[in-house]
Amino acid sequence: MQGRIIKQISNDYTVELETGEKVVCKARGKFRNMHVSPLVGDIVLIDYNNKYILEIEPRKNELVRPTIANIDQAVIITSVHIPNFSSNLLDKLLVTIEFNNVTPIICFTKLDLIDDSYRKEIDRYIEYYKKIGYKVYLNTDESIKEIFKDKVTVFAGQSGAGKSTLLNRLDSNLNLATGEVSEALGRGKHTTRHVELIPLLGGLVADTPGFSALEFDGMTNEDIRDNFIEFNLYRQDCEYSDCMHKNETKCAIKEKVESKEILDSRYENYLKFIDRK
Numbered sequence: 034m035q036g037r038i039i040k041q042i043s044n045d046y047t048v049e050l051e052t053g054e055k056v057v058c059k060a061r062g063k064f065r066n067m068h069v070s071p072l073v074g075d076i077v078l079i080d081y082n083n084k085y086i087l088e089i090e091p092r093k094n095e096l097v098r099p100t101i102a103n104i105d106q107a108v109i110i111t112s113v114h115i116p117n118f119s120s121n122l123l124d125k126l127l128v129t130i131e132f133n134n135v136t137p138i139i140c141f142t143k144l145d146l147i148d149d150s151y152r153k154e155i156d157r158y159i160e161y162y163k164k165i166g167y168k169v170y171l172n173t174d175e176s177i178k179e180i181f182k183d184k185v186t187v188f189a190g191q192s193g194a195g196k197s198t199l200l201n202r203l204d205s206n207l208n209l210a211t212g213e214v215s216e217a218l219g220r221g222k223h224t225t226r227h228v229e230l231i232p233l234l235g236g237l238v239a240d241t242p243g244f245s246a247l248e249f250d251g252m253t254n255e256d257i258r259d260n261f262i263e264f265n266l267y268r269q270d271c272e273y274s275d276c277m278h279k280n281e282t283k284c285a286i287k288e289k290v291e292s293k294e295i296l297d298s299r300y301e302n303y304l305k306f307i308d309r310k
């Protein structure tokens with residue numbers, strides 16, 4: 034029988050079958066010999082009678098922090114007021130999420146707490162990220178409810194950015210006590226918590242504070258470059274095919290920054306990232 038692991042506590046894996054039934058299974062020793070361990074999010078075949086995981090289906094992706102497999106999308110909760118908007122953090126998350134083959138979705142929060150002139154500035158960012166192809170929502174948009182159906186979603190963003198508030202608005206029945214607590218406790222406490230997938234609006238969401246691997250672990254500068262998605266539209270016009278868009282002359286990316294087709298902050302953040310600043 035096939036199902037998805039929705040929860041793990043040491044060697045007890047809760048597998049949800051297609052029927053909705055939940056079965057607690059052990060992992061077989063053979064996985065240890067193969068140096069793989071089942072992860073929350075894995076699609077697995079189980080021995081229903083003996084309550085064992087027999088096979089793990091190939092993963093489409095796998096995150097380290099939080100440890101979870103087969104994620105479809107990451108909603109980046111982006112506060113514009115306490116914590117203040119940081120294009121650097123947003124771009125860092127976008128690049129990291131893209132690199133992990135997960136679809137990023139941006140959700141701005143706390144827009145009601147800023148004045149009109151700052152709102153205009155934020156709107157310029159919103160328009161830009163939409164223009165380059167990202168889905169961007171405001172936390173007050175009703176349409177955000179539609180993105181969760183049939184998807185496995187994780188959240189990303191700073192503590193206090195408004196994840197719990199958003200989730201409670203989306204589904205008031207959601208028991209987010211643990212998420213609230215971990216958000217309030219800050220980062221240090223998260224690491225030992227188990228990961229669990231909980232149902233939300235026809236899909237599953239990871240009840241964890243979300244992405245915290247923000248140091249470009251395992252990424253080269255080329256990876257960082259290639260995951261600034263709009264750069265890929267123009268890079269064929271750079272003089273060198275391996276252009277890093279930094280010191281090279283005849284660089285199409287630098288031209289597009291000059292002509293304002295690429296947002297200044299995107300390029301500045303890119304330079305900081307490849308210098309690991």
Ligand code: ZN
Binds near residue numbers: 278284
């Ligand atoms: Zn270039």
